[in-house]
Amino acid sequence: MPDVLMPALSPTMExxxxxxxxxxxxxxxxxxxxxxxxxxxxxxxxxxAVDEGTLGKILVPEGTADVAVNTPIATIIAEGESASAAPxxxxxxxxxxxxxxxxxxxxxxxxxxxxxxxxxxxPVVAADPDVPEGTAMVxxxxxxxxxxxxxEEMRRDDTVFVMGEEVAEYQGAYKVTQGLxxxxxxxxxxxxxxxxxxxxxxxxxxxxxxxxxVVEFMTFNFAMQAIDQIIxxxxxxxxxxxxxxxxxxxFRGPNGAAARVAAQHSQDYSAWxxxxxxxxxxxPSNAADAKGLLKAAIRDPNPVIFLENEILYGQSAPVPxxxxxxxxxxxxxxxxxxxxxxxxxxxxxxNYALKAAEELAKDGxxxxxxxxxxxxxxxxxxxxxxxxxxxxxxxxxxGWQQSGVGAEIAARIMEQAFDYLDAPVARVSGKDVxxxxxxxxxxxxLPSVADVVNAAKAVCYR
Amino acid sequence: xxxxxxxKTNDAAVSSAAPASSGSIATFNKDQEVSAYRDMLLIRRFExxxxxxxxxxxxxxxxHLYIGQEAVVVGMQMALKEGDQIITGYRDHGHMIACxxxxxxxxxxxxxxxxxxxxxxxxxxxxxxxEKHFYGGHGIVAAQVPLGTGLAFANRYRGNDNxxxxxxxxxxxxxxxxxxxxxxxxxxxxxAIYVIENxxxxxxxxxxxxxxxxxxxxxxxxxxxxxxxVDGMDVRAVKAAGEKAVAWCRAGKGPYILxxxxxxxxxxxxxxxxxYRTREEVEKVRTGHDPIEQVRARILSxxxxxxxxxxxxxxxxxxxxxxxxxxxxxxxEPDPSELYTDVYRETV
Ligand SMILES: Cc1ncc(C[n+]2csc(CCOP(=O)(O)OP(=O)(O)O)c2C)c(N)n1
Ligand SMILES: [Mg+2]
Numbered sequence: 001m002p003d004v005l006m007p008a009l010s011p012t013m014e015x016x017x018x019x020x021x022x023x024x025x026x027x028x029x030x031x032x033x034x035x036x037x038x039x040x041x042x043x044x045x046x047x048x049a050v051d052e053g054t055l056g057k058i059l060v061p062e063g064t065a066d067v068a069v070n071t072p073i074a075t076i077i078a079e080g081e082s083a084s085a086a087p088x089x090x091x092x093x094x095x096x097x098x099x100x101x102x103x104x105x106x107x108x109x110x111x112x113x114x115x116x117x118x119x120x121x122x123p124v125v126a127a128d129p130d131v132p133e134g135t136a137m138v139x140x141x142x143x144x145x146x147x148x149x150x151x152e153e154m155r156r157d158d159t160v161f162v163m164g165e166e167v168a169e170y171q172g173a174y175k176v177t178q179g180l181x182x183x184x185x186x187x188x189x190x191x192x193x194x195x196x197x198x199x200x201x202x203x204x205x206x207x208x209x210x211x212x213x214v215v216e217f218m219t220f221n222f223a224m225q226a227i228d229q230i231i232x233x234x235x236x237x238x239x240x241x242x243x244x245x246x247x248x249x250x251f252r253g254p255n256g257a258a259a260r261v262a263a264q265h266s267q268d269y270s271a272w273x274x275x276x277x278x279x280x281x282x283x284p285s286n287a288a289d290a291k292g293l294l295k296a297a298i299r300d301p302n303p304v305i306f307l308e309n310e311i312l313y314g315q316s317a318p319v320p321x322x323x324x325x326x327x328x329x330x331x332x333x334x335x336x337x338x339x340x341x342x343x344x345x346x347x348x349x350x351n352y353a354l355k356a357a358e359e360l361a362k363d364g365x366x367x368x369x370x371x372x373x374x375x376x377x378x379x380x381x382x383x384x385x386x387x388x389x390x391x392x393x394x395x396x397x398x399g400w401q402q403s404g405v406g407a408e409i410a411a412r413i414m415e416q417a418f419d420y421l422d423a424p425v426a427r428v429s430g431k432d433v434x435x436x437x438x439x440x441x442x443x444x445x446l447p448s449v450a451d452v453v454n455a456a457k458a459v460c461y462r
Numbered sequence: 463x464x465x466x467x468x469x470k471t472n473d474a475a476v477s478s479a480a481p482a483s484s485g486s487i488a489t490f491n492k493d494q495e496v497s498a499y500r501d502m503l504l505i506r507r508f509e510x511x512x513x514x515x516x517x518x519x520x521x522x523x524x525x526h527l528y529i530g531q532e533a534v535v536v537g538m539q540m541a542l543k544e545g546d547q548i549i550t551g552y553r554d555h556g557h558m559i560a561c562x563x564x565x566x567x568x569x570x571x572x573x574x575x576x577x578x579x580x581x582x583x584x585x586x587x588x589x590x591x592x593e594k595h596f597y598g599g600h601g602i603v604a605a606q607v608p609l610g611t612g613l614a615f616a617n618r619y620r621g622n623d624n625x626x627x628x629x630x631x632x633x634x635x636x637x638x639x640x641x642x643x644x645x646x647x648x649x650x651x652x653x654a655i656y657v658i659e660n661x662x663x664x665x666x667x668x669x670x671x672x673x674x675x676x677x678x679x680x681x682x683x684x685x686x687x688x689x690x691x692v693d694g695m696d697v698r699a700v701k702a703a704g705e706k707a708v709a710w711c712r713a714g715k716g717p718y719i720l721x722x723x724x725x726x727x728x729x730x731x732x733x734x735x736x737x738y739r740t741r742e743e744v745e746k747v748r749t750g751h752d753p754i755e756q757v758r759a760r761i762l763s764x765x766x767x768x769x770x771x772x773x774x775x776x777x778x779x780x781x782x783x784x785x786x787x788x789x790x791x792x793x794x795e796p797d798p799s800e801l802y803t804d805v806y807r808e809t810v
Contacts, residue, residue: 170666170738193636193672194603194664222602225637260522260574262585264601433805437585438574439522440795 002051003072004035006060009045016040017065018073027055029076036062036073053078122380125330128292137318145287145319146176146252146308149294150214152324154184157212160298161188163199164216164253173218174254174313200226200251204233207247207303214298217253220269220307227272234303235278250297252306255283256348256398257446259311263434268399270346273305274375274408280329281375283307285350287317289373292327300329307375309348332379334386338368341456342386344409345396346372349447352428353396356452365460375405383409384416391422392459396452401429426455485690488702492766498540498697499757500775502532505556506754507783508565509728512555512572515787516732521572524601525586528556530727533753534659535560537700538627541708545622549597549610550629552587553659553726557629561594565782569790577793581800604630604637607656611643614654614717625653625711633664635678641685644717648685653711655704656682656719659694661726666738679721687717694722695751725751 009016020037029035029049036047056075060067067073140148154160161184166173168181168191181189192199196217203213217223223230230251238246257266273281280302284290290308297304319325335350336357345353350371357367368386372379387393393413395406406427413425431445490498509527516525528535531553539560550557558568563579571578571589579589587601597613600606610628617624634640635658647654658678662669669676679689688710692703700722707718725747729736761767767775 166665166667169671170735173665191667191671193667194633195636195638197638225602258523260585261524262583262588262601264588265524431801433801436583436796436801437523437571437580437588438582438796440798441574441582441801444798444801 002076002078003059004047004049004074004076006038006067006069006071006073007045007047008069009038009040009043013040013069015066015068018060018062018067019044021058021062023055025055025058029053029055038067047073049076051076051078053081123330123377125328125377125379127331128327128333129325131320131322131325136321138321139316139318140287141314141316142284142287142290142308143174143176143178143313145291145317146294147178147180149291149298150177151180151183153295153298154180154188157298158188159210160212160214161190162214162216163190163192163203165192165194165218167191167216172216174310176308176313177216196222196225197229201229201233203249203251204229204237204247204303207234207249208237208245212248212250212298214250214252217251219258219265219310220253220255221265221267223251223253223269230273230279230303230305231276235276238302239278246301247303248299248301250294250300250304250306252294252297253308254310254313255307256309257311257430257435257442260437260439260442262437266435268397268430269305270307270375270397271399271404271408273307274378274405275403276376278303279376280304281307282329282373283347283375284373285312285345285347285371286315288319288325289327289333289371291319292325293329293373295324295326296329299326304329307347312348327373330374330377330379332370332372332374332382334368334382335371336367336369338366338390340366340368340390341392341394341460342368342370342383342390343394343396343452343456344370344372344383344406346375346405349396349398352447352449352452355449356396356456359449359453360456363457363462365456365462367456378408378412380412380416383413387413387417388420391420392456393421394426394428394452394455394459396428396447398430398447400432401427402432404429423459423461426459428452428455485692485699485703485706487696488698488705490698490701490760494540495757495761495766496775498533498536499754499761499772500779501536501539501560502697502754502757503776503779504565504782505532505536505559507779508559508569508786509555511783511787512569513728513732515569515573515790520791521586522574523585523587524552524731525572526553526731527726527728528553530747530753531659531661531694531722531724532556533697533700534657534694534722534724535629537694537697538657538704540697540701541704542625542627545595545624546708547595547597547610547613547617547624547626548629549606549613549626550599551603551606551631551634552599552601553631554587554589554599558589558591558594558596558599561591561596563589563591563594563596565786566789569786570793573790573793574795575790575793576796576800577789582796583800583804604634604640606630607634607637607640607643610656611647611652611654611717614647614652614711615650617653618650623653623712625655625708627655627657629657629659631664632658632660632662632669632678633667633672635681636672640681644682644685644687647717648682648687651714651716653714654717655707655711656687656717658719658721659724660721661724663726663730663738665730666735668738677721679719682717682719687719689719689721691721691723694724695747695753695756697753697757 016038019039023035033049034046053076056077060073167177168189171178203215256268343353410425428447428451509529567579574582589599613626679691693699
């Protein structure tokens with residue numbers, strides 16, 4: 001003999017009022033008959049019978065307030081059953097999912113669900129591969145290194161293709177895709193219309209189907225048009241499909257302030273993308289890292305946001321001349337060892353950090369400089385080990401402070417190395433304003449070497 | 463439906479700059495010819511000066527010149543009335559000057575000085591004037607299209623009979639938000655005029671390499687928005703088309719699309735490889751279809767003004783532009799304290 005249970009009007013409803021019975025005990029009910037009305041402060045709803053038979057006993061009289069969801073409110077006697085053969089136990093066994101004392105059972109349920117899984121441990125990332133002794137180093141710009149990385153991966157794997165605005169015939173708005181059309185043809189180097197949301201989504205679709213797109217945004221400012229596809233489609237599909245369907249895709253392009261292009265074209269998205277589980281975020285500071293990490297990003301089976309920087313494109317650095325130079329994603333690098341203070345930065349922030357370290361050395365402060373290279377997954381152990389040694393830390397980023405990458409680093413240091421700290425972590429960042437156009441204001445809005453030096457001295461109490 | 467436009471070939475400028483215009487051509491009296499001449503020439507000279515000043519390092523970042531397209535904004539402006547709103551993208555200097563904004567304030571914004579329209583904070587791509595109903599100046603391709611639709615919405619909401627004019631490029635016309643806007647504008651019969659400035663290229667991409675339907679006047683067809691293709695090099699044709707669209711909108715019939723067939727003489731911004739088109743192509747439009755030369759020739763051949771009188775106008779305009787560049791060169795940079803102002807309005 002099935003019970004009629006107090007229904008929920010919405011997923012968040014916990015209780016309601018039984019406003020009215022429309023059937024009396026002994027009435028025949030067919031499935032779909034409205035038998036009662038219930039209400040909450042937000043809505044009213046009709047309760048329909050699911051089972052056929054006779055309304056047996058009304059367990060909750062009309063006018064009762066605060067009836068918990070799932071409380072039996074009446075019984076229905078199926079044809080041939082007698083009202084006296086009523087006990088609830090039977091009803092329960094007929095509907096095993098319905099717990100005896102719903103309210104209590106619910107509590108118990110939540111409790112048992114609270115057996116929390118442990119968050120995965122910090123992954124162990126391999127160190128950079130050894131560069132064999134005697135390997136020739138070629139000096140090249142970051143622009144060339146990125147191009148070479150794409151070209152090598154395209155030679156290696158026919159599913160890799162490059163797509164974006166002006167990437168083919170124009171050779172790239174910042175000339176990063178120079179020569180790719182000539183070598184790989186229009187099938188694999190594709191000029192798109194100015195439709196970021198469209199082509200980012202198309203890229204994700206192609207990646208779900210097994211291709212490996214490298215999607216260039218002319219700058220990451222324009223990726224805001226496409227950010228829904230990046231986050232809702234690229235980052236989450238693997239999880240939502242229970243691991244069935246992921247996407248191997250790289251979104252790359254210049255990020256952060258260029259020069260004198262004002263607020264809508266000068267923004268650092270490091271913190272934005274590094275917030276998102278399901279994405280990897282890479283932000284190299286030099287040509288060698290750019291090459292090794294872009295190759296890794298293209299091979300990675302996950303969506304990778306690859307943040308470049310227009311000002312760094314023209315900077316040259318030695319790159320090992322190896323057939324296949326691939327660097328691990330998720331590994332920071334200690335660029336300059338030191339013992340007095342840890343300076344953590346990435347991409348263009350490294351320019352400020354390294355110059356500041358030189359200035360500090362003149363004042364007898366020996367700074368250790370860490371280049372994060374990857375923002376997600378963040379190489380926390382490297383930072384923590386360094387802070388345990390120096391007892392002081394300064395983060396440097398062009399983005400804003402609130403909810404920034406520096407804020408995250410400071411929190412992790414506080415959580416994992418609190419007892420080693422001799423001073424609060426200091427953050428150097430872009431000022432909390434949209435980027436101004438005027439030359440003097442722009443300079444003030446950006447972090448400077450002096451800001452880093454001052455912050456480092458401050459945490460050293462000097 | 464008034465999509466009477468003819469299908470044109472894609473071989474660029476020659477046909478593009480002088481399309482068989484579907485619309486009529488307004489007859490201009492002497493005052494109109496001369497005023498159109500002045501307004502277009504002011505934009506041309508202003509832009510040439512801006513280009514020079516960029517070369518001297520006085521202007522930074524991006525600087526998108528409007529040279530070649532002057533008839534579009536000047537003709538449209540002649541069809542508008544006080545209170546009608548204007549909004550465009552980053553190629554905006556011409557629009558501001560056509561709206562009656564002061565060339566001094568525009569140039570000083572280009573140099574990032576305190577006397578600029580945004581006090582030096584916005585630069586070339588981001589300028590605004592509440593007084594002249596100029597709503598920017600937007601750096602993100604096509605972002606102005608929903609905004610312009612919102613301006614039209616505000617007119618409908620208030621029950622006034624103003625229209626908004628939203629300018630965007632052939633490249634911008636492929637962004638999704640354009641079509642979201644079209645749908646709402648027609649659904650709610652908003653007084654929105656969409657002026658697509660088809661200058662044949664989006665950066666280095668010719669229209670036929672980016673667009674499945676290169677007749678942009680037809681881009682409203684599936685929303686039932688009428689559209690005309692207009693010779694955007696002839697200021698009279700622009701004005702006539704503008705008047706038709708304005709009348710449609712003011713009558714409460716909803717939005718209207720005007721595709722202006724025009725041409726940009728200069729590079730996309732200041733650095734431009736110029737490899738995507740031939741020099742001859744540019745030259746052909748310059749010599750055959752220049753919007754300013756056309757008016758000048760008519761003024762002279764109809765003897766509305768003498769050669770000397772025209773020269774006098776030219777000199778006056780040069781003076782105005784020089785004055786603007788001098789102001790923009792000597793005006794001080796914003797006070798450093800301005801860094802933190804204007805992020806929020808004070809709450810009351
Ligand atoms: C969303 C977005 N994507 C890309 C850009 C870079 N960009 C600036 S202008 C431009 C070309 C636009 O061409 P079109 O709409 O034809 O206007 P025109 O420059 O010809 O006036 C591009 C790709 C941008 N500013 N915003
Ligand atoms: Mg264009």
